[in-house]
Amino acid sequence: MTSPLGKRPGRTVAEGVTVLVAAVVAFPLYWMVLTALKPSAEVISAEPRPWTFAPTLDSFTRALTVQSFGRYFLNSVVIALIVVALSLLISFLAATALTRFRFRSRTTLLIMLLVVQMVPVEALTVPLFFLMRSVGDTVPAFGLNHLGSLVLVHLAFGLPFAIWMLRGFVAAVPVELEEAATLDGASRFRFLWQVLFPLVAPGLVATSVLSFIHAWNDFLFAKTFIISAAENQTLPLALQVFVKPDQNDWGAIMAGSTLMTIPVLVFFLFVQRRLVSGLAGAVKG
Amino acid sequence: MSQQVVRTRFRRGDGRVAYAYLAPALLVLAGLLGYPIYQLVLISLFDYGQEQVSGGAALEFLGLGNYRALLSDSQFWTVLAQTVGFAAVCVLGTLLVGTALAVLSTRVRTWARTLLFLAALGAWATPAVAGSTIWLFLFDANFGFVNEVLGTTGFSWTYDRWIAFGLVAAQVIWCSFPFVMVTLYAGIKAIPVEVVEAAALDGASTWRTARSVILPLLRPLLLIVTIQSIIWDFKVFTQIYVMTNGGGIAGRNLVLNVYAYQQAFAASQYGMGAAIGVVMTALLLLITFGYLRALRRTGEEL
Numbered sequence: 001m002t003s004p005l006g007k008r009p010g011r012t013v014a015e016g017v018t019v020l021v022a023a024v025v026a027f028p029l030y031w032m033v034l035t036a037l038k039p040s041a042e043v044i045s046a047e048p049r050p051w052t053f054a055p056t057l058d059s060f061t062r063a064l065t066v067q068s069f070g071r072y073f074l075n076s077v078v079i080a081l082i083v084v085a086l087s088l089l090i091s092f093l094a095a096t097a098l099t100r101f102r103f104r105s106r107t108t109l110l111i112m113l114l115v116v117q118m119v120p121v122e123a124l125t126v127p128l129f130f131l132m133r134s135v136g137d138t139v140p141a142f143g144l145n146h147l148g149s150l151v152l153v154h155l156a157f158g159l160p161f162a163i164w165m166l167r168g169f170v171a172a173v174p175v176e177l178e179e180a181a182t183l184d185g186a187s188r189f190r191f192l193w194q195v196l197f198p199l200v201a202p203g204l205v206a207t208s209v210l211s212f213i214h215a216w217n218d219f220l221f222a223k224t225f226i227i228s229a230a231e232n233q234t235l236p237l238a239l240q241v242f243v244k245p246d247q248n249d250w251g252a253i254m255a256g257s258t259l260m261t262i263p264v265l266v267f268f269l270f271v272q273r274r275l276v277s278g279l280a281g282a283v284k285g
Numbered sequence: 286m287s288q289q290v291v292r293t294r295f296r297r298g299d300g301r302v303a304y305a306y307l308a309p310a311l312l313v314l315a316g317l318l319g320y321p322i323y324q325l326v327l328i329s330l331f332d333y334g335q336e337q338v339s340g341g342a343a344l345e346f347l348g349l350g351n352y353r354a355l356l357s358d359s360q361f362w363t364v365l366a367q368t369v370g371f372a373a374v375c376v377l378g379t380l381l382v383g384t385a386l387a388v389l390s391t392r393v394r395t396w397a398r399t400l401l402f403l404a405a406l407g408a409w410a411t412p413a414v415a416g417s418t419i420w421l422f423l424f425d426a427n428f429g430f431v432n433e434v435l436g437t438t439g440f441s442w443t444y445d446r447w448i449a450f451g452l453v454a455a456q457v458i459w460c461s462f463p464f465v466m467v468t469l470y471a472g473i474k475a476i477p478v479e480v481v482e483a484a485a486l487d488g489a490s491t492w493r494t495a496r497s498v499i500l501p502l503l504r505p506l507l508l509i510v511t512i513q514s515i516i517w518d519f520k521v522f523t524q525i526y527v528m529t530n531g532g533g534i535a536g537r538n539l540v541l542n543v544y545a546y547q548q549a550f551a552a553s554q555y556g557m558g559a560a561i562g563v564v565m566t567a568l569l570l571l572i573t574f575g576y577l578r579a580l581r582r583t584g585e586e587l
Contacts, residue, residue, distance in 0.1 A: 025404040046427060117516075131321060159314060236412060240414075269406065
């Protein structure tokens with residue numbers, strides 16, 4: 001196999017460097033898991049060692065029992081899954097409209113989508129805080145201190161990019177296919193869900209991974225919206241409860257971080273191939 | 286039935302169907318992005334504090350008062366300079382590391398590449414809060430592994446303003462270079478082998494091939510990853526907030542994003558917080574458009 005860059009002198013050196021870089025990049029994660037498994041005394045030792053001979057699950061137990069971590073975990077899962085499902089549906093429809101149809105204001109909409117992506121959503125915390133406060137007056141489930149408010153904002157923030165990304169995948173499906181389906185008597189609706197939807201599956205997967213991670217990782221909006229309802233807190237904030245002014249419970253913090261990272265990691269590994277082709281597809285489109 | 290007929294039938298009512306498909310997206314975007322943007326500008330024109338929010342005190346229209354106060358506040362300028370500098374370091378670092386490793390991965394066998402990609406995926410997948418806390422613990426003054434290795438136990442990496450910024454930047458680069466690396470690697474791989482071979486046959490050196498053949502082909506991808514990095518790094522919030530405990534001692538590690546948050550939700554000056562948000566949005570749009578224009582001037586198709 002020839003590499004695109006042609007010659008390969010000193011491949012052994014290159015591989016040595018690669019292994020070294022991989023080790024450095026992975027080290028913080030190794031340290032996280034290691035710390036989570038260390039007994040307390042070893043965690044807050046003045047001479048930390050990169051190994052442990054007495055692994056224990058104490059820190060995990062503490063994280064899961066003391067601060068109802070399980071509840072926070074569930075909250076995060078619920079928010080992320082609802083956001084993924086809704087944004088897939090909405091962005092698929094929108095991407096189809098923007099690629100398969102010619103209509104006035106199509107270009108305007110595309111440009112607006114691009115511009116909207118550049119708006120720093122973090123700047124919108126103030127107006128969104130008040131918006132959610134008013135929404136909560138009529139529909140409490142979507143107001144402040146409720147999970148619904150987080151679903152709404154993450155749905156909105158992820159949409160422009162999701163639409164933009166899916167556009168490339170939808171455009172890649174030949175128009176002839178749609179004509180053939182129409183000739184065979186398939187309605188628009190049938191074509192949409194039985195032909196197009198399965199064909200853009202790689203794009204849908206890539207899009208959902210990104211929406212999931214977005215919602216799962218959010219710190220700012222959870223911090224802003226969930227003010228007093230501890231039972232509706234999400235994972236990123238739950239970590240903060242082990243941070244104490246006098247002495248951080250590093251073991252529990254690392255156990256919590258591990259629990260929080262694992263789902264994303266599994267998701268990533270599972271779809272990494274599709275993610276790469278998805279990103280490349282979005283770029284080409 | 287001729288092709289023409291099919292196409293005509295195909296298009297009738299397209300506009301209506303298209304808008305039906307677009308309706309949910311437009312509704313969500315208008316309500317949760319468009320309206321808040323309008324509200325952001327509006328709030329920034331008022332004196333909007335705790336009394337107005339909870340006490341029902343009358344709103345006082347300030348016009349550009351918040352902006353005037355902001356622009357004459359020396360802290361704002363410091364924070365602005367810090368934001369730009371911090372973002373620049375993060376973007377450059379991310380692009381350098383990501384590009385170098387993308388090239389490196391094309392020159393090694395699969396096992397080594399898989400190892401690197403797994404590690405990078407791990408860094409990429411780590412949620413910002415978790416990543417920040419891990420780094421904080423690695424660099425902890427008393428129990429941190431880094432101080433143990435360097436023999437500097439007791440040294441605080443988050444006390445000095447610039448060392449703290451450097452640490453946060455390193456963390457940001459750690460979790461953002463994988464995106465650049467993976468994207469560029471896919472881009473390099475997508476270049477047909479024939480193109481590179483043809484260049485080699487014409488007697489081009491490896492360096493020349495990289496510069497004159499591969500780089501131009503990668504430019505659209507580089508453009509995307511650069512813009513993405515600028516957008517991300519200009520508005521880093523979590524890392525700064527977690528690692529410097531809300532913006533550092535006496536707020537000396539503030540960036541615009543955290544500054545706006547503190548003004549609004551810690552100091553209850555929602556009008557001022559909104560004004561900072563407006564300034565940040567305007568700056569980000571300016572930077573991105575400026576960058577796009579500069580690229581177009583060099584003859585780049587978008």
